[in-house]
Amino acid sequence: MRDEWKWLHVPVEVAAVKLLGCELQRELNGITLRARIVEVEAYDQHDEASHTFRGQTPRNSSMFKSAGHAYVYLIHGIHHCLNIVTGEEGFGSGVLVRAVEPVAGAGHMVARRKRHGVDVTNGPGKLSQAMGIDLQLNGHDLSTPPLQLLRRSPLDPTSIVTTTRIGISKAVEAPRRFYEAANPYVSRR
DNA sequence: TGGACGATTGACT
DNA sequence: GTCAATCGTCCAA
Numbered sequence: 001m002r003d004e005w006k007w008l009h010v011p012v013e014v015a016a017v018k019l020l021g022c023e024l025q026r027e028l029n030g031i032t033l034r035a036r037i038v039e040v041e042a043y044d045q046h047d048e049a050s051h052t053f054r055g056q057t058p059r060n061s062s063m064f065k066s067a068g069h070a071y072v073y074l075i076h077g078i079h080h081c082l083n084i085v086t087g088e089e090g091f092g093s094g095v096l097v098r099a100v101e102p103v104a105g106a107g108h109m110v111a112r113r114k115r116h117g118v119d120v121t122n123g124p125g126k127l128s129q130a131m132g133i134d135l136q137l138n139g140h141d142l143s144t145p146p147l148q149l150l151r152r153s154p155l156d157p158t159s160i161v162t163t164t165r166i167g168i169s170k171a172v173e174a175p176r177r178f179y180e181a182a183n184p185y186v187s188r189r
Numbered sequence: 190t191g192g193a194c195g196a197t198t199g200a201c202t
Numbered sequence: 203g204t205c206a207a208t209c210g211t212c213c214a215a
Contacts, residue, residue, distance in 0.1 A: 041196065049196070059211060077209030079197050096196055125197050167196055189197090190215090202204080 004143055005068035007151070008086045012093040015067070015086040016042040016178050019095055021155045023103060024082075027146040028132045031108055035100035035121060035131065036152075039179035039186045041165045043083070044093035049171040052092025062139035063092045070147060072128075072138040079125030080134050084142065084149060098166070098177070100127045101185045123187045155180060 008015045019037055026033040043050035051060045051073070063071040066089040072082055083094035100121045102109050109130035113120045121127040128134070133147065142149040165177045166189065179186045 043196075051196080054212090057212075073196085074210065076195060076197055076207075078207065081196060083196085098196085123197070165196070169195085192212105192214095194211090195209105198207090200205090200207105 008067035033105035039099035080128040
């Protein structure tokens, strides 16, 4: 395993909390976009709501890679969702990035979205469109451009809210959604 | 090989 | 609050 991602070789819900406050940096057409992660959800092989619950398939194979890779999938034939793979190679676990807060290149994200304010990045499909994330980045190594994960110091635990996940039909009771309290970019539904 | 379905979003009543 | 868009994936037959 790569030492660089050792901090993500932990249970996925622990990794999810550690990822809050970290940043995603995207190089796109010579422009640098950067955004801070403010809302996440945890999924792993033992979780009925996870894409990896029934084992490895061509679609979910990048979620079985070692920590620090991207798992991107298409939902409803329209939108892309970004996950950060966690844990050891061979174990299917990852963290869905549900919302981010623009840090750099916000104007470009607004233009890509054709929306403004929190609507630019307050949902998994929205932030993917804002940052130009699609299937081409599925399986990408997040230690290299054009998409990088930048580690940041952990948030104060008292500022983190834990709830059940959104938009799923199985394991609906599991408290595996985490977000930064009072951050306006946290998704609404 | 067919068909049901989805870790969502935006438009509309 | 409700509902359609839209297509790749997966499982049953």
